[in-house]
Amino acid sequence: MKKVAIILFLVGLSFVFYAGVQLKSNKQSEKTALVHAHKILESSDITKPPSHLSFQSGQTIGVLQIPTIGKELPIVEGIDEDALKNGVGHYTGTVYPGQKDQILLSGHRDTVFTGLDKLKTGDPIIVEMQHGSFTYGVKDTAIVDGNDTSIIHSTAPNEMLILSTCYPFRYIGNAPQRFIIYAEPMGDFE
Template sequence: MIRKLALLCLALGIILIGYGAWQFVQGKTEQHHTLKTAKALTTVKEDPVQYKNWNPKKGDTIGILSIPRLKANLPIVEGTSEDQLKKGVGHYKTSALPKQQDQIVFSGHRDTVFRHFGELQKKDKIIVKLPYGNFTYVIDHMKIVDQDDRTIIHSTKPKEELVLTTCYPFHYIGNAPKRYIVYAYPSKKN
């Protein structure tokens, strides 16, 4: 009886590991495909005033978030649902985009696109590449808040602010109780 129970536990463990590996590979494949689309999108320079009327639909690939310190080029997708975050970094639909002089909010999973997020430091650069241009931001500060803190997302008009969010602690198993927030502001060279 004990032997059968041990074999059952072993089989269950193998199935769970296999399922986790399959989900990881599937996520990487989706992100790779989305990044290819984003690269094609951002190589075409459109009318520089396009940002005034640009209104991407949820699920659309809209650009690339480049983080030199992490050697990361991450696809940006419109929206922050679970399906959208599987494809890359999600842009909060109600927040602004570069050049709109307001708060820009991007979110990503700590165990996928923002896996090394804790390595970011003050004064690191973050580059947002969109069809109408590339925009460089410099990290000013970071903070940790409760998971249900809704004061993070708000208008900063006319001051442009880039906010990156992910779950915290980074190596927590399950739904993390906190959020790690990075604040960056336009580089003087923009």
């Protein structure tokens, strides 16, 4: 019985070690992508948004700032696992800031979007891209089923920023729901 307990303890310890290595690796990838995003923004010439922006999956495209919870995160194109290891993913089927429609950004609840549930109505969310800096204010939140894709739809001519992550936040394993934040433009960038 003592050998079984020791074996189980070692297996459990190896799982914890593996999870720690994965978390550290993801954090390093996120940090590298953020440095790259800042270089892109520093070298860009801010003009009116082009009518057609195009990025490759996994490409770093900007920076997401959520001051209320102290987050500064790289935005990458796409929402596949490889993209989400580097930061917040932009859902390719939606537009970019300044294009007067829906922008959907997704991220993991246990890495980039920890603390997202602390946001309140009116809190600012800033998206910086090569074509400008765009500030949104939280309008509402919702919890939807994990398979619910009804949140992805055109909002034209109104611009709406949607942040999406798994829910509940402290759930172990694949969470069954999604936590959604709806934010509208603040100020005038029209």
